Amino acid sequence: MAKFTRTDNCKNCVDCNKKIPLFQLLSQSELTDLNTSRFEVKFKAGETIFKQGTSATHLLIITSGLAKFYVEGVQERQLIIRIVKPWEVVGQASLYFDNRHHYSVAALVDCTACFIEIESFKKMIRQNSAFAEEFITQCTQKGVFSYEKMVSLSQKQMHGRIADGILYLSKKIYESNQFSLHLSRQDIADLTGMSKDSAIRILKEFHHEGIIELDGRNLNVLNSEQLERISETG
Amino acid sequence: MAKFTRTDNCKNCVDCNKKIPLFQLLSQSELTDLNTSRFEVKFKAGETIFKQGTSATHLLIITSGLAKFYVEGVQERQLIIRIVKPWEVVGQASLYFDNRHHYSVAALVDCTACFIEIESFKKMIRQNSAFAEEFITQCTQKGVFSYEKMVSLSQKQMHGRIADGILYLSKKIYESNQFSLHLSRQDIADLTGMSKDSAIRILKEFHHEGIIELDGRNLNVLNSEQLERISETG
DNA sequence: AATTCAAATCGATATTTATCAACAAATAAC
DNA sequence: GTTATTTGTTGATAAATATCGATTTGAATT
Structure with a gap:
């Protein structure tokens, strides 16, 4: 994985409130809480952000740029599941499964990425049921998208x-x-x-x-x- | 869709407690609550249980038999996503999306099916965070399964x-x-x-x-x- | 047992898709 | 600006897969 270079593109999670629909359901104090566990990293075009098989400790939100979300298939071939745009939460599949990345994410252009600790995110799911419901909504939408893709x-x-x-x-x-x-x-x-x-x-x-x-x-x-x-x- | 024929194979949701891992997280009172909205129906082999495109009002749990979960693709072709066994909760994709079935489910052999009202299920997600987390776990597992299938x-x-x-x-x-x-x-x-x-x-x-x-x-x-x-x- | 009908089977053929080799164009490195 | 190096392009060929038609099997019904 590309080495992390910290940046300060996105000052804190309270700002994100305006951009991520999911985060609008969090209170100021919850956002502040989430903010303490987050950090931001810049990636150059072509760099790997998540590598399939490595352990998943953080969720990812692209704050600028574009990335491809793909699985490594047979004989070095890649299957691009979807393209990741800014303000989309990536990494749900790792949240409650086995803490492994079951897919890779790579920058298509220079990207700024915000990483959120999985445990902090889980805490929000537990204590804020509206947040949990919205999160489930996004998971199920991805499920339907998968069927169409298949x-x-x-x-x-x-x-x-x-x-x-x-x-x-x-x-x-x-x-x-x-x-x-x-x-x-x-x-x-x-x-x-x-x-x-x-x-x-x-x-x-x-x-x-x-x-x-x-x-x-x-x-x-x-x-x-x-x-x-x-x-x-x- | 096959016409509903009520049965009494599964007396109440408290019994299900022993069989469905997800339901073990519910309290007696929650199970009793869930029980009031449920009903059971028998299907003959070949009959359609859920039809893609119709409105989704209930979640499904097969209590005996086996069914195929498929999407209707191009030119009358079917794509079987997975086989449904007893005690698996089916219908997550409809829960928070658009209340439509985006897939069909048909009995491969004679089946007994238990239907649970979506609203009762949603209520459990809201009031029992352990239940919500386990539910999310199952959704994410299906996501990873989808990638492998693709x-x-x-x-x-x-x-x-x-x-x-x-x-x-x-x-x-x-x-x-x-x-x-x-x-x-x-x-x-x-x-x-x-x-x-x-x-x-x-x-x-x-x-x-x-x-x-x-x-x-x-x-x-x-x-x-x-x-x-x-x-x-x- | 005879009949019917759907499911399974199989060879021949047609279509779709991948592979390969060669080359052109664009981009990066020097 | 020249040289590498990747990326894009194309035609020819080979491989994979679907389609079609004919036949068989098996289960359900009379």
Whole structure:
């Protein structure tokens, strides 16, 4: 794992109150409490933030930048489960399981990350039931997302999977039809479960058909309705 | 959905205390409380217990029998996420999301099912933090299971996926090397994300190679170490 | 036992997808 | 600015997998 370099981007958890929906349910004193156990670290693009298999002592919140959340599959291959945006709490799976990371997280661009001690977080769950309920909500949403992802990966052909990937990036991550992609072609392949060569081919095809405009890392979704259609038909 | 036929297999929730780990964390009065909102229904093999898309008002606990938990994918295809055994709480994803079932559950054999009102369950989460924590634990375990399943479905070839499927049934569901399978060949295909024909072919191959013995629905795992190897190499 | 129907089986073929090799373009290092 | 080095691209080929049609088996029903 990349060595920790402390920073001071985010002064304290009371500030986070405004940015993390989950933390709005905490009182001032609870936030102050949480603040004493937190620290912040900067990562350069490409650095590993969480490494699968290592012990999990902290939860992670990206405060600036973008990261990929992936599992290490067979034969060195990665499967990107999702992209992590700022203010999303990462590490739930380790909270109550076996204190191991069952996935890796790596910075796609330079990132600032806030680490929160697991025990402090658990304490909030115990003493604040609204916090616990909101936390459960997020876990269950991720569950439903997983089911959809499994269907995409196992039942859709490459065109459908690439369509799903582009729609995910455009709607959920960048929230825009036009954006500068932080993922490499290999990352897109890892996100959609295919070889890099195949991913490039389908992207080019979509480009030639006028569904998207892709120049290097600049992606412009021209016809999202058609992407939806391709996604549905598999 | 199959019409409800009330039964009296399980007299009250205090009995369940002994069988469901989660419920052992509840007090007598809480169990009594939960009991007033519950009811029990029998299903015949093949009947649908939860139908994807319908509104979710109750959580489900199978008290006898076996069911498949699946999502309806593209072109009428099913993807079996997991097999549901007695005493497992089903329906978490609906608890705090949008009160819709995002998956279907169907009886593989005759089943007795206990339904618990969602609101009563939520009340327990709010007032009993140990219960909430145990519930979160189960959610996060399912999350990790999902990641492994995604890797299997997207990165392993058919031999690896069938090996995963057999190991799952043998170790997690039947907890024995020899068992009478309640899944059809189509179900096995839906569990491992391939066509029925392909599933049959691989199973036959494993049979001829002496890894398993499969006669109709009687499955005997002869060499689970080799199945593990096949699972790992993909 | 005869009938029916769904499930299982299997070979031939078509489709999808990965792999490989070669090369181009972009980026980083010197 | 030149040289490495990665990243992106493409066509040809090979491998994996699905589909289709025909056949068989097995269980349920008459």
